Amino acid sequence: MSSIADNLQRVRRRIDRAALDSGRDPSAIRLIAVSKSFPQQAVAEAVAAGQRDFGESYVQEAIVKIEALAAQRALLQWHFIGPLQSNKARPVAERFDWVHSVDRLKIAQRLSELRPAQLPPLQVCIQVNIDGQASKHGVAPADAPALARAVAGLPRLRLRGLMSIPAPMQSAAGQREVFGRVAALAAQLRDEGIAVDTLSMGMSDDLEPAVAAGATMVRVGTAIFGRRW
Numbered sequence: 001m002s003s004i005a006d007n008l009q010r011v012r013r014r015i016d017r018a019a020l021d022s023g024r025d026p027s028a029i030r031l032i033a034v035s036k037s038f039p040q041q042a043v044a045e046a047v048a049a050g051q052r053d054f055g056e057s058y059v060q061e062a063i064v065k066i067e068a069l070a071a072q073r074a075l076l077q078w079h080f081i082g083p084l085q086s087n088k089a090r091p092v093a094e095r096f097d098w099v100h101s102v103d104r105l106k107i108a109q110r111l112s113e114l115r116p117a118q119l120p121p122l123q124v125c126i127q128v129n130i131d132g133q134a135s136k137h138g139v140a141p142a143d144a145p146a147l148a149r150a151v152a153g154l155p156r157l158r159l160r161g162l163m164s165i166p167a168p169m170q171s172a173a174g175q176r177e178v179f180g181r182v183a184a185l186a187a188q189l190r191d192e193g194i195a196v197d198t199l200s201m202g203m204s205d206d207l208e209p210a211v212a213a214g215a216t217m218v219r220v221g222t223a224i225f226g227r228r229w
């Protein structure tokens with residue numbers, strides 16, 4: 001068994017255990033393998049091991065891999081998880097299935113305008129800067145409901161939920177509390193009549209507290225593909 005296949009199995013076991021520990025159904029949590037900075041061969045290896053969802057942060061790099069794996073395109077779901085620039089909206093709208101990093105209305109409108117008519121609506125999450133990090137992208141929690149409402153009204157997008165990348169913390173309890181605030185924000189949206197079913201949160205080092213707090217998608221790179229450099 002290849003090490004990528006091994007690592008996928010290990011990560012899946014971590015997710016399953018974290019789910020069971022908090023009384024959740026493990027099958028409710030989708031693993032996004034973050035393949036940024038790794039070559040198409042690594043993605044192909046993961047596909048051979050049964051992985052179907054891949055996360056990418058850089059548009060040009062992602063296109064190379066999406067094209068290299070074109071024969072399997074129908075099997076795969078490509079998730080754009082990086083910072084979005086307006087001038088990259090077209091290739092993202094044309095090639096990806098999901099965008100997790102919508103953080104302003106202008107980019108959402110561009111994606112909706114540019115989503116090809118023959119494709120299903122682009123599934124999107126709103127990225128929330130839950131802990132107010134100066135260096136991080138994402139909308140302030142207080143502004144998330146208005147943005148979510150506007151995005152939900154765009155014809156070629158389908159709002160699915162929230163994404164967040166909180167700063168790493170020493171304590172798992174603290175980390176869980178921060179992820180819990182993202183979950184609470186999603187619950188608030190539902191209370192306000194905005195349908196959301198997705199919480200994209202948790203990475204290699206903090207997937208357990210994210211799952212405990214209700215993550216439905218975890219985005220894991222290093223623990224599957226190894227260290228990036």
Ligand SMILES: *Cc1c(COP(=O)(O)O)cnc(C)c1O
Nearest residue numbers: 034057081203204219220221222
């Ligand atoms: C790189 C990246 C990940 C994966 O991080 P790891 O710590 O390698 O698991 C997850 N989400 C986003 C948005 C990323 O950019």
